[in-house]
Amino acid sequence: MEATASLNERTEPTQSLVARQFDDLEQQRGAAELGMWIFLATEVLFFGGLFLAYTVFRSLYPRDFAAASHHTIVLIGGMNTAILLFSSTLMALAVRAAELRNQTTLIRLLLATAFFGIVFMVLKGIEYYKDWTDHLVPVLNFDWHSPNPGPAQIFFWLYFAMTGLHAIHITVGIFVMLTLALMARTGKFTTGNYTPIEIAGLYWHFVDIVWIFLFPLLYLAGHR
Amino acid sequence: METTTHPPKTYWKTCGALMLLLALTWTIGYADLGLFNLILALVIAITKALLVALFFMHIKSSSRLLRLAATVGVIWLLIMLSLTLSDYFTRGWVPLNH
Numbered sequence: 076m077e078a079t080a081s082l083n084e085r086t087e088p089t090q091s092l093v094a095r096q097f098d099d100l101e102q103q104r105g106a107a108e109l110g111m112w113i114f115l116a117t118e119v120l121f122f123g124g125l126f127l128a129y130t131v132f133r134s135l136y137p138r139d140f141a142a143a144s145h146h147t148i149v150l151i152g153g154m155n156t157a158i159l160l161f162s163s164t165l166m167a168l169a170v171r172a173a174e175l176r177n178q179t180t181l182i183r184l185l186l187a188t189a190f191f192g193i194v195f196m197v198l199k200g201i202e203y204y205k206d207w208t209d210h211l212v213p214v215l216n217f218d219w220h221s222p223n224p225g226p227a228q229i230f231f232w233l234y235f236a237m238t239g240l241h242a243i244h245i246t247v248g249i250f251v252m253l254t255l256a257l258m259a260r261t262g263k264f265t266t267g268n269y270t271p272i273e274i275a276g277l278y279w280h281f282v283d284i285v286w287i288f289l290f291p292l293l294y295l296a297g298h299r
Numbered sequence: 300m301e302t303t304t305h306p307p308k309t310y311w312k313t314c315g316a317l318m319l320l321l322a323l324t325w326t327i328g329y330a331d332l333g334l335f336n337l338i339l340a341l342v343i344a345i346t347k348a349l350l351v352a353l354f355f356m357h358i359k360s361s362s363r364l365l366r367l368a369a370t371v372g373v374i375w376l377l378i379m380l381s382l383t384l385s386d387y388f389t390r391g392w393v394p395l396n397h
Contacts, residue, residue, distance in 0.1 A: 116372030164314040167355040291340035295328030
């Protein structure tokens with residue numbers, strides 16, 4: 076009993092931050108990071124199915140895909156790429172701020188990351204509206220003024236599936252960042268345990284990487 | 300697993316490199332280089348993804364376990380792509396005799 080009591084006293088400062096199945100914060104963080112990377116591996120395959128479908132249909136109908144891609148709005152796609160790359164930079168700095176226990180900077184950077192996520196969604200929304208008025212939405216209002224509408228419709232089906240799934244991920248990310256910013260006000264992440272910030276960062280960077288591939292494949296394929 | 304913090308300079312340099320690569324892929328997108336349009340676009344995208352993973356996601360300073368988990372995700376994707384495409388891309392090679 077004596078020994079247990081002194082052990083508890085010794086580890087007391089970080090005791091509440093470490094779940095009982097872990098020896099210390101380092102081990103707990105390592106487990107959380109590994110779990111997140113395994114989740115991201117399943118996400119790679121989740122998006123991977125769509126990238127595979129894109130590759131198969133583009134190889135079957137290269138000309139139709141180029142013609143259809145010409146109707147995407149490159150300016151919005153490119154601006155959104157820059158916005159996500161910049162927000163990823165801010166997120167990386169947010170993790171650093173949490174690590175350095177700088178609460179004010181952490182909250183500001185989390186809010187800034189969420190803000191650029193919202194800007195991304197607004198631009199994407201404008202683009203979706205334009206796609207609707209241009210009659211590019213498969214099944215609902217697709218109207219293609221050329222002899223071969225089938226492959227073009229497949230391109231736009233993939234365009235909406237891929238950017239839509241990505242937009243859902245961005246939306247989730249925005250809510251995660253806002254929630255973390257609220258929670259950070261209690262000093263929860265700036266007392267040594269910044270794991271939730273780091274994990275959320277990994278998620279945000281992954282969503283950024285997906286867009287890095289979507290931009291050239293969907294937007295740039297037909298603009299030469 | 301890293302205890303030393305990363306200097307902000309690293310992040311801003313990575314950001315600058317990513318923006319330059321974006322400008323490059325955007326410019327190349329408007330030039331007609333035939334098949335090289337696709338090849339260059341993919342090479343640039345993979346480079347950007349690597350920069351994000353190495354510096355923003357800290358793979359460069361991560362434990363070997365995390366590096367393995369990250370690599371495995373990509374390997375599974377490559378298995379899925381290569382097996383499916385080896386079917387689609389070879390369908391015309393042998394004529395079907397009924």
